[in-house]
């Protein structure tokens with residue numbers, strides 16, 4: 001009898017939840033999101049704590065100017081310059097670079113963690129050159145860059161072909177990353193045709209670590225982070 005009751009309960013739960021159901025906490029913007037995936041599986045994802053690997057940072061969700069991750073390290077993979085990343089992404093990053101290399105894909109990181117003040121200098125320089133409106137399409141204002149989290153990487157090929165250019169998507173490295181990065185916890189953060197939602201132009205080189213579980217779900221959904229977590233309501 002008990003078995004039937006549990007089965008019925010699972011059926012009811014499955015019937016009234018979908019993958020996109022998001023239950024926000026009672027407080028203001030989602031401190032936690034409880035997602036009912038696959039009927040009864042419940043994932044709790046922290047979108048707001050500064051050190052959470054799932055923190056949302058964009059044009060409406062700023063980081064404090066004094067935020068700096070405490071676990072910054074020099075990565076043990078190819079980079080184009082001295083740069084730092086969060087240690088929490090390191091194992092998956094090394095696995096991705098190793099597997100890519102075995103497939104003949106030679107990757108390099110060209111940008112990792114950026115401090116608030118460095119982002120401020122960058123944005124101001126771009127704005128002086130191209131105007132604020134144009135600069136805002138491709139560069140984040142200080143406090144609004146995912147690079148300040150230490151979880152975002154600009155990736156390139158070791159050959160340097162199409163580095164930080166749209167044509168990176170057509171390189172072997174760009175194609176490999178587009179097809180495989182999610183398996184290692186990294187998602188393409190600013191996909192083509194999603195500028196209205198993400199606020200940024202297509203960047204085939206910018207990948208954001210969210211952990212393997214969430215990366216797979218976001219990839220399967222075909223949605224951006226803003227859409228998947230419904231953060232802009």
Ligand SMILES: [Zn+2]
Pocket residue numbers: 111147152153154206207
């Ligand atoms: Zn970037």
